[in-house]
Amino acid sequence: MQLFNTLTRQMEEFKPINPPRVTFYHCGPTVYWIQHIGNLRGMTMADLIRRSLVYFDYEVDFVRNYTDVGHLTSDADSGEDKMEKAAKREQLSPERIADKYIKIFETDTTRLNILPPTHTPRASQHIDGMIAMTKTLLENHQAYVTPLAIYFDVSRFPDYNRLNRQKLDLNRPGAGKGTVEDPQKKHATDFALWFFKVGEHADALQTWPSPWGVGFPGWHIECSVMAKELLGETIDIHMGGVEHVAIHHTNEIAQSESANHKPFVHYWLHNEHLTLKTGKMSKSQGTGLALSSLIDQGYDPLDLRYFFLTAHYRTRQEFSLEALNNAKISYQKLRDAVIALKKQTQRTSLSREKLTQLESYQRQFTQALANDFQIPQALAVTWEMVKSNVPSADKLELLYEFDRVLGLKLDAASEAQVPETITALARQRQQARQNGDFAQADALRRQIEKNGYLVEDQPDGCQIKPKR
Numbered sequence: 001m002q003l004f005n006t007l008t009r010q011m012e013e014f015k016p017i018n019p020p021r022v023t024f025y026h027c028g029p030t031v032y033w034i035q036h037i038g039n040l041r042g043m044t045m046a047d048l049i050r051r052s053l054v055y056f057d058y059e060v061d062f063v064r065n066y067t068d069v070g071h072l073t074s075d076a077d078s079g080e081d082k083m084e085k086a087a088k089r090e091q092l093s094p095e096r097i098a099d100k101y102i103k104i105f106e107t108d109t110t111r112l113n114i115l116p117p118t119h120t121p122r123a124s125q126h127i128d129g130m131i132a133m134t135k136t137l138l139e140n141h142q143a144y145v146t147p148l149a150i151y152f153d154v155s156r157f158p159d160y161n162r163l164n165r166q167k168l169d170l171n172r173p174g175a176g177k178g179t180v181e182d183p184q185k186k187h188a189t190d191f192a193l194w195f196f197k198v199g200e201h202a203d204a205l206q207t208w209p210s211p212w213g214v215g216f217p218g219w220h221i222e223c224s225v226m227a228k229e230l231l232g233e234t235i236d237i238h239m240g241g242v243e244h245v246a247i248h249h250t251n252e253i254a255q256s257e258s259a260n261h262k263p264f265v266h267y268w269l270h271n272e273h274l275t276l277k278t279g280k281m282s283k284s285q286g287t288g289l290a291l292s293s294l295i296d297q298g299y300d301p302l303d304l305r306y307f308f309l310t311a312h313y314r315t316r317q318e319f320s321l322e323a324l325n326n327a328k329i330s331y332q333k334l335r336d337a338v339i340a341l342k343k344q345t346q347r348t349s350l351s352r353e354k355l356t357q358l359e360s361y362q363r364q365f366t367q368a369l370a371n372d373f374q375i376p377q378a379l380a381v382t383w384e385m386v387k388s389n390v391p392s393a394d395k396l397e398l399l400y401e402f403d404r405v406l407g408l409k410l411d412a413a414s415e416a417q418v419p420e421t422i423t424a425l426a427r428q429r430q431q432a433r434q435n436g437d438f439a440q441a442d443a444l445r446r447q448i449e450k451n452g453y454l455v456e457d458q459p460d461g462c463q464i465k466p467k468r
């Protein structure tokens with residue numbers, strides 16, 4: 001299996017440390033707001049990769065964290081903790097804010113049929129580990145203390161820019177995302193491991209004692225520590241959005257490798273963004289791009305999942321309602337195919353030719369996954385197989401097998417409930433046809449169609465479906 005490693009900018013053969021186990025850390029959301037569908041795309045991409053690994057018989061230990069402290073609002077050297085800002089906005093404690101938005105997030109991920117992670121740590125539950133790692137870095141002289149914060153000294157980690165491939169510029173401001181303006185900071189690029197409850201954080205709501213003073217952790221060290229405590233010092237896969245390459249993941253590597261003296265991650269995977277015609281999707285566009293708002297407009301969450309399947313994780317995908325409508329139609333067609341196949345499940349013996357055909361689809365599907373998780377290609381193979389002439393029972397079986405990766409709940413596909421008034425009209429029409437009264441049958445058909453349903457005649461009766 002080949003995957004694209006951001007660290008080397010190359011396709012590489014996937015070799016886990018302890019097969020069949022695969023350790024997989026995915027940077028989760030900061031839980032201060034409803035996650036828009038762009039963020040949910042990132043979650044779906046990680047889910048598809050995880051499901052592909054499981055399809056290849058790996059046992060995936062999957063961690064997706066919740067950042068509930070320490071993620072500041074500004075990209076520059078100052079800012080307010082996002083959780084505390086939300087707490088003020090909504091007049092709730094930071095803990096209640098976290099509970100509220102974790103619940104909404106988990107409802108959304110469940111609706112998108114994203115598998116629950118093996119572990120979902122909250123950063124605030126791993127403070128001891130963050131203090132321990134900070135202590136190690138101070139002892140190694142890779143960090144230093146000022147009256148305002150404890151910083152990682154970037155000049156003490158020569159390979160700092162390995163992942164982001166930028167030129168090391170110790171004076172580049174903004175690199176230390178979330179650090180306070182501090183005259184005693186040695187280089188602008190240094191980033192905070194621990195903030196003290198002083199200065200602009202004097203009123204911080206979430207603080208803990210530490211050997212150096214009361215305060216709270218920086219955002220980057222949270223992921224380094226949760227990954228270490230739940231998965232180990234060296235992990236197989238670490239994933240996140242492309243926006244994390246330049247700073248967040250670069251800083252995670254610096255901290256983890258300096259503290260553990262071991263490689264941190266073997267394969268770095270980064271997903272591209274969901275965009276709008278107008279540009280990048282942002283929180284400021286409001287909750288109009290929340291999953292719940294699409295549901296209110298009549299979409300099934302899995303229409304959105306189907307839409308996500310049509311673009312590779314490393315390419316940008318442009319969102320529009322038109323594109324979502326197309327996905328909805330295709331998804332319904334796929335479910336219709338399943339419903340039709342379910343009715344013809346008589347297993348026939350497979351000719352050698354058909355068996356070869358079946359195996360060929362299976363191989364093509366597997367090859368698509370093994371090529372850096374080419375889900376759009378896997379979906380195309382699925383359609384080809386559905387349209388082929390392999391016997392229905394085998395087709396259905398293979399479709400369910402593919403759906404272990406696609407996650408479209410195809411086994412649950414069933415005909416929509418047709419109202420009794422409509423089935424009564426259909427029965428009358430059936431009777432009219434049997435009586436040879438085709439004018440009456442046609443009139444009844446029109447009446448059914450006026451009510452939003454279609455009648456399809458079949459050898460053993462008729463099928464009624466909602467019009468789309």
Ligand SMILES: [Zn+2]
Binds near residue numbers: 027028223240248
């Ligand atoms: Zn992270």
